[in-house]
Amino acid sequence: GQPDRPFRVFxxxxxxxxxxxxxxxxxxxxxxxxxxxxxxxxxxxxxxxxGKLDIEFVEDKAxxxxxxxxxxxxxxLERIRTGERTGLIAWxxxxxxxxxxxxxxxxxxxRTGVIEDLKLATYHFENTPEGIWMLQMALSQSQYESAKxxxxxxxxxxxxxxxxxxxxxxxxxxxxxxLAEKGNKTTLVDPERFDLVRKMFDLMLTGKYSPPRIxxxxxxxxxxxxxxxxxxxxxxIYLLFSNTFYYGEFEYPVGSGNWxxxxxxxxxxxxxxxxIQ
Numbered sequence: 001g002q003p004d005r006p007f008r009v010f011x012x013x014x015x016x017x018x019x020x021x022x023x024x025x026x027x028x029x030x031x032x033x034x035x036x037x038x039x040x041x042x043x044x045x046x047x048x049x050x051g052k053l054d055i056e057f058v059e060d061k062a063x064x065x066x067x068x069x070x071x072x073x074x075x076x077l078e079r080i081r082t083g084e085r086t087g088l089i090a091w092x093x094x095x096x097x098x099x100x101x102x103x104x105x106x107x108x109x110x111r112t113g114v115i116e117d118l119k120l121a122t123y124h125f126e127n128t129p130e131g132i133w134m135l136q137m138a139l140s141q142s143q144y145e146s147a148k149x150x151x152x153x154x155x156x157x158x159x160x161x162x163x164x165x166x167x168x169x170x171x172x173x174x175x176x177x178x179l180a181e182k183g184n185k186t187t188l189v190d191p192e193r194f195d196l197v198r199k200m201f202d203l204m205l206t207g208k209y210s211p212p213r214i215x216x217x218x219x220x221x222x223x224x225x226x227x228x229x230x231x232x233x234x235x236x237i238y239l240l241f242s243n244t245f246y247y248g249e250f251e252y253p254v255g256s257g258n259w260x261x262x263x264x265x266x267x268x269x270x271x272x273x274x275x276i277q
Contacts, residue, residue, distance in 0.1 A: 020055075023055045024058050026062070056085060088118050089120070110127060164261055166260075166262060173189070174189060196222055201267060215237040
């Protein structure tokens with residue numbers, strides 16, 4: 001059958017000075033990339049190295065670990081396929097991809113000449129069978145490192161749950177122990193909100209107040225606010241009254257069936273929780 005996208009055979013004698021390039025820069029907020037070079041830093045470094053070329057910057061602020069997760073990356077590849085710009089520049093192979101599908105797409109486009117030239121600031125690449133093979137190895141290494149770090153993070157979070165500390169941001173009434181060393185953080189009572197949350201449970205336990213009425217009292221009469229300064233919403237009050245964390249137990253991850261006894265101070269008893277439900 002006919003290919004469903006442009007197909008060009010790479011011409012080793014092509015004058016690369018006439019190629020127009022996309023410069024792809026990316027920075028994810030995820031844990032495995034906290035030490036990665038920022039987008040402005042990537043732009044400055046690349047502009048200093050390749051500024052004499054005809055370049056256009058494209059950036060994404062998303063992880064490359066999952067395929068189809070970067071809208072600007074996808075649009076850039078489509079523009080390359082149409083021949084608008086046929087060169088590609090990046091800081092390092094892991095900026096382009098940390099997953100098998102996107103990596104395969106990039107190397108296939110290089111091998112078939114759709115991407116006529118690839119330049120990397122911190123990695124030497126030659127468009128030869130051996131060069132493409134080495135690029136594939138570098139992209140595979142990036143995928144492996146992301147997967148390994150993700151596995152290690154998951155294992156660490158599960159261990160934290162086993163120790164009685166729920167590894168998610170604390171509910172209203174509690175706060176994180178920010179002064180504790182990493183790996184030894186606990187969930188502390190929020191002195192400004194703990195007693196107010198208990199008062200909401202007390203109103204609920206009388207059987208005379210509806211959840212919307214209680215949240216209105218808390219917001220308007222008591223001035224209760226989240227640690228970010230926001231009022232409680234109606235949907236949040238139902239989640240609050242049905243949250244097992246307040247009597248000292250939690251499920252992690254949610255839906256896993258793995259339950260743990262927390263080391264934090266409960267606001268209510270299990271019996272009070274059951275009455276409210």
